[in-house]
Amino acid sequence: MLEVIATFARWSQLAANLILLGGCVFLFILSANKSAYAKKWPEKLERSFIGLAITIPIALLVIVFATILQITGDAVNLKHPGVWLNFLNETRVGQIWIGRFIFAVILLLFIIYLRKVTRVRWHYAACASIAALPLIASSFASHSAAEGVSISAIAPYALHQVFAGIWFGALPALFLLFYSSEQSVDVGTHRLAIETAQRFSIIALPIMILIILTGLVVSDRIFAEQYAALVATEYGWLLSSKLLLLGIILVIAWRVRPDWLPALQSNEQTEDGLVENRNNISKWVRIEFILALVLILLATIISNTTPAKYTPIDNWPFPFRFSIDATWNQPGVASQVWIGMAIVALAFVVIGWGQFRNWSGRRLVIIPMLLLLSGFAVTLPPLTIKAHPETYRQPPIPFDTTSIANGATLYAQHCVDCHGIQGKGNGIKSRTLSTKLPDLLMELHVNDHTPGDFYHWISFGMVDTDMPGYADKIPEEGRWDLINFVHALSRGYQARILTPEIVPDKAFAKPPVFSYTTQDGSHGALQDFRNRQPVLLVNFSWPQSKQRIEQLRHFYGKLREQNIALLAVPTKQLTTDELAQVMDDLPFPVVTQGFEEITASYALWRRTLSTPDIIGRGTVPDHLEFLIDRSGYLRARWIPSIDQSGWSDIDALIQQVNLLNRERMAMPFPEDSVR
Template structure:
């Protein structure tokens, strides 16, 4: 019940806000046509303004009250002053609400003043600008702002709302004008001007909507058909298509009749507009209700798809290199373009409505079927299931142990499909190291294969041998194996503003009592991780000790990770060196095992047998959490042995201002 009240309040204040914005803009358009301000439809419209303006702060108060009930779980808390004050002052939600409420009050005052002064075009313009302020403030509470509070993240949503106000908000004024029999305005000129603005506005609404949707889905487009967010959005798109068809009909057929010389044509035009524009307005109200519901629904990229409902999915990456796929896809797209041309041609030549709909529809369906069929691959109930196990070094190291125990006989020591049993199998095994299987298939696909085996192959299922967490650890290890091979592009020099390799996260505890996690350094520090052996790395650790002051000045977190467990005497020797940076004691083995997968270079791919782990490796992880550079003395020779070269790379990382998201903590 509380959710329903909150949704209704959001819908009412949004509708009121958009109508005030759009109506003021419509009146600006009307004022450019010769008329008197005393026309009845304008009076009726302006009498609505105070009620609409009042409903916005009232709606916001209801939203705040329902938020308190949802947070505290009790309606009794509404009577506690401290709860209201705490929410408003101590939370981001409350602070954004204050901003929205202030903008709503300012709009109310402007509307009340407008009702008392003589009408002027510039006053309508001022009210339109002020009416946009609550919409701008509301964008701070959107899904886009929740992900990243920045201008680039919020601006598409702001534009989407304002453009919606320009179109939808003007519809009530549009309706009042066409139903006013006594108006002295040149109705056709006003509606024509509005229509010429509304068409590009609708295109921009669609464009900004696509941008916002792309931010929310973040590549997780399967959610469109398998989550509540996707279902509501699909319904919203369906309504929008109907609205667009109605708007196109009004603009291209009914509106031009108003400019005809014959009274019968003008009468038909009036009847058509009076019939279809109110329907467009009602559908738009429903569309805004869906949009309001969507704002309270878990965003697509955070929604869980426990069971994918289809036995197939579409994937460009997994199919594009297969024979004839590109030809088939381009052919399908060509049919779609041809369908659009036919639709436009039929519209211009005034085809009958049945012919105009039937022929392009058949072509659209055919083109889509041709293109999508080529991109179809098999899917499973678990295909889009989110991994419940963190992509961290503990999971990767455990997955490595499981892989060695259960998988190497067939898949080989490095997952290249060349195990001792591989030649006896009926099917060729995939190369999990070099080939891009982790890119082409989802983690859920791998989980399904490990759990249930693969049909028509020798791959058995391990549902009875491995726990659920073990199977996800294997998935994480396979991804770490593939990412480690991708890391062969790394060198001692960073590639400016290019972040590719996502390392597994980790927690650590140092010999000096310090502790932390890799995620804690994001946006704060560059991490220099030194995976060393003792005593082979003694001189390098001494060199880093001498250079530590300069590294610290550059806001570097240096972690020394032994590549194998240190004996008690070895640790005593290290402690005696009085190193100013932590030597990782707890978590070291898992970190060393996981990052050893990133040992390969372009000149030394290390794909023979079990591979060789270097005695010493150093990695630079940038402030976003990406692996950006690597130095292996036995391969790269001089490299960072010159501390100045290391400092140059760190300085370059510190100067970067990449607007990218952090690496996901779970594989996807």
């Protein structure tokens, strides 16, 4: 019950705020016609502003009551000022609520002021601007701001609400205008209704386009490319319902703007025809407003529903999914898709042609609809691939060196005979199989399918192939480890374009994370350096790398001045004497626990364009160094046996670090698990 009350309060506050904003914009447009001031209906609209303005702070109080009750679980706490102060001062939600409430009170005071003065045009512009402030403030508590407050995160959501207010809030004003026209015999009122509706329809189209565009930006961030959640999560279902309502509203607007409004202005229309068209507009504007109220309610519920990107899809409900990556290069797919898109485009051309030729409403709907359905029927089937219940299941195991090393062991035990040592599908049993195995190393097979697809295949096998299931042989965690190893294998090969020189503002290689213990017993993780400093990861052999270690020791002070961390990771267990030699007056840490997993995993990133290393077991260099930026991306790599001098020139290394430090690229951290 409490949640229902809170939802109703949020809906009432948002709807009242939007109506005030849109109503003021509408009156601003109307006031361009000085004769409008002589009409009585604007006074009726303005009288509703007081009630709407009072609704906003009252609803905000109900929202904060409900929030505190949900947090504390006891209504008695509402009597304690300390609980209120703690919530309002110590929580981000509380601080944002204070801003929203202050803006709501300012809006109420301005509406009261408007009732006591003679209104002029700038009053409505000022009122609309003030009405936008609570909406903008609420954006700071939206899903868009959940991962950080910035202009790029807040602006699309704030603009989406403001544009929605201009459109939605004008609907009751437009209805009231036509209702007054229906009740009046004054020709001037009738003409005013036509002119104002026509003027508003001119700005309504671009406003609706902006609503859709900002909504797409917001949704794209919330779904984080997991668009399958649109039909498989509560958030997606609510958003789909909202989009359906929006589609119906757009159809209504489409009929009003090109058909009924021009008919009202026509000199050839009979009086009965004009009345009929006017009544049609009034009726459909009323319906549009009711649908918009439901749409606002859905938006309110959506804003308090867990976003799609945080909702796991553990059970995909369909036996197929769409994938451009996995299908585009198959024979005939691209041409069929383009043909289908051409048919879809033709449907919109037919709509324009039909309006130009004054087709009947039924004909104008049926023919384009048939073309649209035909276009989608041609376009979508070639883009479908088989899906499984686990297809969109997210790995519970992070993409780290421990998991990759364990996956490598399991791969050697269960997979190498068929898939080959390096995953090229050329194992000793591959020639005896009835199906050709995919190249997991060099081809983009891993990118074409989801981790959940691989989990299903490893667990239950692949239908109509020789691939058996291993659910009874490999525990669930081990199956995810296998998936991490296969992804590391593929990612390492795809990163072969890396060199000792970074490409400024270009980051794509996502290396595995790791935890470690150093020689002095301190602990850490690669993620600790994010947002702080780049990392130079040195995988060294002893005594082969002795000269390089000595060089790094000598120039370490110069490197530290560049704000770079250095981690030395031995490729094998060092004896006590070897560790003493390495650690003699060494100013940077040496990893003594976790080194085996780190060196084995990062060895998969050894391949270069000049040395692909795809024959047999491959060769792991004695020494590799990696430069990882502050966001956690692998940006450069030096292999002395391949890249010649490279970073043995310390000035060359410092130059690369300087380039990283000067970057202002805003990149999200690599995902914790493979996608």
